[in-house]
Amino acid sequence: MDIGIGLPGHARWSEGTTLMEWARRAEARGFSTLSVSDRLAWSTPEPLITLAAAAGATSRIRLLTSVLLAPLRANHALFAKAVTTLDQLAGPGRLQLGLAPGAREDDFLLSEVDYGTRGKQFDQLLDRLAAITASDGPVGPQPATPGGPALLFGGNSKATLRRIASHGTGWIAGDATVQDLQDFAPQIRQAWKTAGRAGSPRLVASVMYALGPDAEAAISDAIGSYYAFAGDEYAQYGISIAYTEPEQIIAAIAAFDQIGCDELIFMGNDPDPAQVDLLAEVIGL
Template identity: 75%
Template sequence: MDIGIGLPGHAPWTDGRALVEWARRAERRGFTTLSASDRLVWTTPEPLIALAAAAGATSRIRLLTSVLLAPLRANHALFAKAVTTLDQVAGAGRLRLGLAPGLRDDDFSAGGVDYASRGRQFDRLLECLAAVTTRGAVDGHEPVGPSPATPGGPPLLFGGHSDAAVRRIVTHGIGWIAGDATVEGVQEFAPGLQKAWTEAGRQGAPRLVASVMFSLGPNARQALSEAIGPYYAFAGDEYAEYGISQAYSSPEQIRTAIEEFARIGCDELIFMGNDPDPRQVDLLADVIGL
């Protein structure tokens, strides 16, 4: 099972260069993937821009949005052009896109995008992205590009548990990405996804990527409270406390998580940071033996 690390984008950080240093250290220590999360109504950096900076500071580590709130990108052609540009900057085979429709209506209100129709907008975006990454044209207008460095464009992963999410995975994607994942949640969802994958005529198995929250060191629990508590406060204190309790803050918890997610067949486990200090990268690498 591959092990990735996620930028602490939703945590209280003030120095963007620290995120670039996360990328450099993540590559140097041997993590397979560096991921960036997405929110509009929060201090989270825009993920494509954050990953562009990471791409320029590294040369090998894979880059992933986990997950990008796709319907917020209302100009579909411009979004597709941003994706192919980032794919060129990163180099062939490095970029993957984790996409989801989004859950919070305040993101859409602030972005001037209709929340109720986000699913339909998502599907239109995917059609446009496919047109740009494979043919370089939209509605007869060409070139819309540059062409991606990765043939056919970056592979797509989709978040969510709905029937629509399954449809997008088997139609457009290479697999599923589970945020705030639990072993039980992956075990519950994966068999139905495999069944739909096979019935759609897809070969092999969909890729299963799980992401979990972490912080290490003497101030780990405080860092988790300061990052996750406010981030999930919209859902109430009980949910915020649940999110904090699910995060990993000790070497033993992290090693057990790796064993358990590998046991159930996950292809990749991504530990999302909650402390902006780049030394978190080294602490995690030391725990897992990188």
């Protein structure tokens, strides 16, 4: 199982150079993937721009949106151009797009994008992206990765299963537990098989972490405020399942690996780049 790391973009960071130091350290320590989350109504950095900077600061590590709120990108051709440009900047096979319809209505209100039809808009975007990345048409550049970057889809709906089977390479689960994967993975594999897809869908899970003497305070501050929109109970649940001790992290890796997870990504909650090294030391990178 691959082990990736996520930028602490939803935490209280103040300088973009800090995130690029995370990227450089993540590659130097041997993490498989560098991911970045997405929100409009928050200080989270824009994912494609952030990964473009990370692409310039690194040369090997995979780059992942985890997850990008796809329907907010209402100009589908312009979105496809941004994706193919980033794929060119990163080089073949490095960029992966984790995509989801989004669950927070305020992100859509601020975008003046209709929340109620976001699923339909998402499907239209996917069709346009596929058409542009597969042809040498007027919208360029062409992607460095043949056919465009790999697509992973978030969510646990029937529409998610359909999108994985028709456009995707697999599933990405945020704030995931082992039980989440055990519950949904059989449905993904069945949808994949029914669609006649070769091979197996990729299963990626992301979890929250912070390490060191201030880990619990960092988790409470970052996650508590980030998920406050869903109420205190949900925020406290997010805090409770985050990892703050080396023993928890080692146990999580073993548990996710045992159930067939292909990649586990630890999302940062403390902006200090030393967090990259602390995690690397715990898992032996």
